[in-house]
Structures are given as structure tokens and as C-alpha cells.
Amino acid sequence: MATNGTKSAKGSGGAALAVAGASLVALSLLSLCVGEAGLTLGQLWDGLLRRDEFAAMVLWQIRLPRLLVAALVGAALSAAGVVMQAFFRNSLASPGLLGVSSGGTAGAVVAIAIGATATSLWVLPLASIVGASLATLAVVGLARRGASTERLLLAGVALNALLGAVTTYVLSAYERNTQILFWLLGGVEDRTWEHVAMAAPVLLVGALLWPLGRSMDLLALGPREAQSLGVDVRALRRKLLVFSTILSALATAVAGTVGFVGLIVPHILRLMVGPEHRRLVPLSLAAGAAFVVGCDIAGRLVGDLRLGIVTSLIGGPFFLWMLRKTP
């Protein structure tokens, strides 16, 4: 027996999902057309159907993989942000600020440095997951006694510094200096279908998160309260940690450290449709994808600004604004 209020809120959730989906489609088309060789919609169509050889080459070898990687990275990071914020009951928690992305990066570069990534396509994302998991465990351990904002952010500062040092050292020691930029300031240029395949499990994890939305609402208001209302809190928290770690790690494995997406997108969505996770989870996937695709286009239009720089230029001031509002 939903009241009018609940119905209209649900309606706005559906409307927001439609808007996010439409934006994603529009930005995706734009992303495919914009670049060094601009394509018209007609050329785009011919290229997709391989009727225009040049356009087909640009699309199938460069722009489609780049678009899909950007979309998957955005979906992963913003859903990971939503999950971490519910887990820590803190709207500043996100993969970048807590050092989980840095953990994924460190894991990935170590795997590259020791040559393990040559053995299989899946070594890189797995190494990234291992690194991100260690960072997640460290944050959870440090923030165990009530995740106050100070404690969380300080844990993140320490982890980001430590793991950033590991990444920089490994890359400089192994004479892959050109790669440092990619891993520390993420980007989506020169992505291939292999990277799309590596990031594709994001969709599976997103689908697994969907039914947990209601219990995430209860958890976000307190683990003890949630347990008293019938939520198996221990099992739920374990799942949420695993999912958010995998999402952050997969994004990092294919695009390096792209900051602030998991902070900005969930926050704006909460302002638009409220904090209920049954709406936030699907919406964060679509809106996160649209946001990162948009940032990638903006970077290309301004003149090859890396994706990580664009998200940081937007996210840095946004974060400071949020910090001012936090009591």
C-alpha cells in the first residue's frame, strides 16, 4: 500500500533511469563520432555495417573499444562508490579516496613488471583484484570501530601514498616510465577488445548487486539495526566488500586510476532520487557510464586531456565542496 509520496518517488527513479539511459546512448553516439577523424552519423552507420572501410577501421578498432571500456569503467566505479558508501555509512567513501583503486593499480603493475600478464588475458584483472582486496582489507581493518569521516579519509590518504609509491617504484625500476602516467592518471586511449573483455564482468557484478538494494538500505542506517530487522549482516557485508572490490579492480585494470567517479555520481543521484538503493544501484551503473563517456569526450575535445585528469578536475572541487558540508 504505497502512499502517493512513495509512488512519486518511485516514478522519479524510473524517470531518472530513463534520462540516464538516454544520455548514455546520446553520449555514446557522440563519442563514436568525435575525434581526430570526425565522423558524421551517416559515416558512423556505414562504418558500423562495414560499408565504409575507413570508418569501419576507426570504429571497430579504436572508438568502440574505447567507448565500451569508458562506459564499463564508469558503471563499475560509481556502483562501487554506492556500495562502499552503504557499507561504511559515509557518503565520502569511494574507491579512489579509500585507496582501493590504488591497490588495484599496484597489483596490476606488479603483475606487468614480473611478466605474468604475458601468460593470460585474465592475469591482469586478477592481479588488480588481489591488490584491491588487500587495500580493502586494510581500510576495513583501520575503520572497524565506527567509520568516522576522519578515520576513513586518513586511512585512504595513507594507503594511497603507500600504494602509489609501490606503483611508481615498480614502474621506474622496470624502465616502463611511459606507463607510469597511464596507471597513475588513468585513461582509455588505445584500448582494445581485450580490455573490453576484461571489464565485461562488471555487468555481471552489477546484476548481482541489484537484489541487495533493500538490505543495503537497512545496512546504511546501522549494522545492528539491520540485523535486528532480519538482515544477515555478516553475509551481506561480505558480499558487498567482494563486489565493490571486484568493480574497483576491474575498472583499474583496464583504465588505471580514474578518480572521483565513485564519489560524484552517487552523490548527485542521491540528490535527484533519494538514498534508496533499489533505485541507486541500477541508476549508478547507467549514470556512471554516461558520466565517464562524457568526461572522455570532453577530454578529447579540449585536446587530448587524459580521462583521469578530466575526472580529477571535476572531482577535486566537488570533493572539497562535499567536505565543507560534512559536519
Add this chain to the structure above:
Amino acid sequence: MDAAQDALTLHAIDVPGRLSLASLALPRGALVGLVGPNGAGKSTLLQVAAGLLPPGPAGKVRWEGEDLARVPMLDRGRRAAWVPQEAHFEFGFSVRSVVAQGRFAHGDDEAGVDAALARLELAALAERPVNELSGGEKHRVLLARALATEAPLQLWDEPLAALDPRHGLDVLMLARERTRAGGTVVFSLHDLRVAHCLDYVVVLQGGRLHAAGAPDAVLTPALLLEVFRVRAETAPGLTLFLP
């Protein structure tokens, strides 16, 4: 007392540094007050009773005679409701959606949500974000959520502390309505005059059970002096009633 008649029994509870309790049985249908000086273990006892803290290696908690360890998580949400002492809300969920969380274990059917909102005079606040309410209002939201669970065992941690006199009296009335309907309400409180009007009183001191039973038998001047270091006297004073 027959075990099946007890709503809640606790045995060999051992929470290091906080609560150590050999045995306690609370009768079904009773309005039970939990009193004791600060740090006596009242909140700990309520959390152990709610299954939120482990009862210790040999500890046993029973609801209506059934071992709590065997009660599945979801069933627990239907059989007992716990109201924390502090109301902390990080996100701006609407009052209504927080109260509706009480129906999680019932498949989110929303039954009784409107009634619970009305009973705690929250209907007008139903669409307000819960993190913008006053402390007392937040507490009433938590009580409404507990009420919405329709759980027979209600465990409330200092429900009166944040409330003004009128809402405080109303919460006592609410507790009495629950027990008249066959439920059991256990709550911690500091006001010994209120405790004196309840069906059953449990006195804790320094993490141990000091006494339990009918208020007249338990809250004697000697005990009050020993445990609370106050002198008790029956004297005419200000007595409050709901109009």
C-alpha cells in the same frame, strides 16, 4: 515458572567487562523495566537478548523457550524488535521508508506502516528526510519502526531519554498496549518512579544482576540506597497524566 511462559530467558551470559549473568527469565506479557546506574550493563543485556552481541561461550538466549542460535536471521526480524539508544542517520531516507524497514522480514509488505506512523504522531512528518529531524523525533521514528515489525518481543534501550514529558507518557502507554495485546516489552530507564509502576523490574549493577521481580518487592529503600545511593520516600509531588 514454566519455561514456555517466559518470553525471554538468559543463561550464563558472559560479555567480558560488560555483563556477567547466571540466569534471568522474563515473563510473557510483562512490561519490564531495566534499571541500574550508568555502566551497569543495561544496553549490553538488551543487545544480547536481541541476538546482536554474542552471549559468551556457554551463554544461551531463549525466545519463548526456543534457542535463539537456532532462529534464522529473517525470523528474528519478525519475533523481536530492538530500539537503539542513539539514533544516527547518515542518509536522507524519508521517515516513512525508515518505518517501512520494520517490514523487511515480512517481505516489505508495508502492512501496519501507516498505523505505526499515526500511533507515534509521525504521519505529518512521513515524507521528511529522517536526518533533518530533532533528536526526540528520530527516536519516535525508531519506535515506530519497531512497532511496524509487530514483533511480540520488544527491546527498547532508553526510549524515554530523548522525549518530552507528553511523548514519554505516550511511549509508556504504547508499551502497555503491546503487553495487553500479549506482547512483552523490556526497556531500560533511569526514572525509578516510572520503574515502580511497571510489572517487573530488573536491577543491574556493575555488569551483574542485583535483583529481579515485582517492583514493590525489588525497589525497596534498602536496595535504592545500596545500588543508586538515593534515599527513597513516598511523598506527595507532581504527578503527570495524559489528558
